[in-house]
Amino acid sequence: TEDGDFLALDLGGTNFRVLRVKVSDNGLQKVEMENQIYAIPEELMRGSGVQLFDHIAECLANFMEKLKIKDKKLPLGFTFSFPCHQTKLDESILVTWTKGFKCSSVEGKDVVSLLRKSIKKRGDFDIDIVAVVNDTVGTMMTCGYDDHNCEVGLIVGTGTNACYMEEMRHIDLVEGDEGRMCINMEWGAFGDDGVLNDIRTEFDREIDMGSLNPGKQLFEKMISGMYMGELVRLILVKMAKEGLLFGGRLTPDLLTTGHFETRYVSAIEKEKEGLQKAHEILTKLGVEPSHEDCVATHRICQIVSTRSASLCGATLAAVLRRIKDNKGVDRLRSTVGVDGSVYKKHPHFARRLHKTVRKLLPDCEIRFVRSEDGSGKGAAMVTAVAYRLAAQHKARQKILEALKLSHEQLLEVKQRMRIEMEKGLGKETHEEATVKMLPTYVCSTPDGTEKGDFLALDLGGTNFRVLLVRVRNGMRRGVEMHNKIYSIPVEIMQGTGEELFDHIVHCISDFLEYMGMKGVQLPLGFTFSFPCRQTSLDE
Known part of the structure; x- marks a missing residue:
């Protein structure tokens, strides 16, 4: 809308x-x-x-x-x-x-x-x-405009990141637990605490050491477009040094950081002209590649980009599994909005990513939408x-x-109430007062010395209660209560006063019988919640 x-x-x-x-x-x-x-x-x-x-x-x-x-x-x-x-x-x-x-x-x-x-x-x-x-959120919102099932945004371009819709009840960082909120994961930093050390290679470590932010964004450095070409270059250099490529020859271009661009990886992996592209690119870098060199370079690009797509698929599967668990459904149907140059321009990245997600989440139907x-x-x-x-x-x-209501208005209400209280308490003004300020003849509050067994009646609505209250003082000070609720039929509520009070007495009698106390004489307190003019404690 x-x-x-x-x-x-x-x-x-x-x-x-x-x-x-x-x-x-x-x-x-x-x-x-x-x-x-x-x-x-x-x-x-x-x-x-x-x-x-x-x-x-x-x-x-x-x-x-x-x-x-x-x-x-x-x-x-x-x-x-x-x-x-x-x-x-x-x-x-x-x-x-x-x-x-x-x-x-x-x-x-x-x-x-x-x-x-x-x-x-x-x-x-x-x-x-x-x-x-964040761009992940932008991607999710764009795809969400066309596909209302879209609840994940994924970016694989210069960098990588994801966002998804999380249940508010799980987000301790924000007040409230109704509805959902989009979480920007910043997953490029996954592994910065060492949890991915077992799968990071010497090439990943070398890239990290030479970067502007060593020790940071380690997952991103294994996956994204900013580093993919550089990973391939480092592998080519190592193999050439060991005499496994280019007849062991190295050139200044091949030894320069950033000279093997990520777009070369995409070009070399293209179906038909891939090997020809490999030949052109390697020649440009000053090596004279044999056919075997071109095939090997194609294979290296394939392995680096496949690892990238697979790692991305595994982390995305974790996010989707969480959404599935949050919803408590047997089969999740969801859409992932995706953007980024690697996802869009690499000839096989998207397909490999989808395949990994489907393999890891066989019980989910996941649709991928390219964000334009x-x-x-x-x-x-x-x-x-x-x-x-x-x-x-x-x-x-x-x-x-x-x-x-403003603070001033509340102060005014307080003032007006004080005036009404004065009116209700004054003999001359009592009649016209709306707040009646009726005396109750209850002259003190409990001080803890009270004891004994009492009956109580509580009448103030369509039900009423009869209670037995045992008040103990001394060491075992406390109040023990037994009660029974009785209904008041409509015909009695709208009948005569005599009928109402006969009904109440009948209920008291029933209660005493129920408690096995028929014939016992007890003091009774009566809670009667209607406007009354009280003349003494028992009238």
């Missing part, structure tokens, strides 16, 4: 995108998009945070200028795909940079505030930043949903406004 005009920013790798998304709900659920990709130069990725956010604000201004919408104040959703501690929908504190970013003075800060500051500094346009989301323009459009979807909920919230607030 979402509709409106929204902007979105999508920052999560070496490029970032600005989008304008129009969502309409005229019964057709239509989404129109225009977008522009801007590069982030390497020096900005490692410069200061201020420079990065100034650059983003400049690109945003350029995009709005182009679409002639600088005069409008549009709501904006910001996809920021780095580990963040999110405190509310429009506040996200960067925990740590990943994927080759290392801008100073951003970690530990709210990225929305930094962006707002850069926009304000320019002063040539204004926008309303409504939501900041996922994370950016998703940020707009989150913003659209936030806007829809805000509008509903506003309408509800308006209706509920009258029920909310």
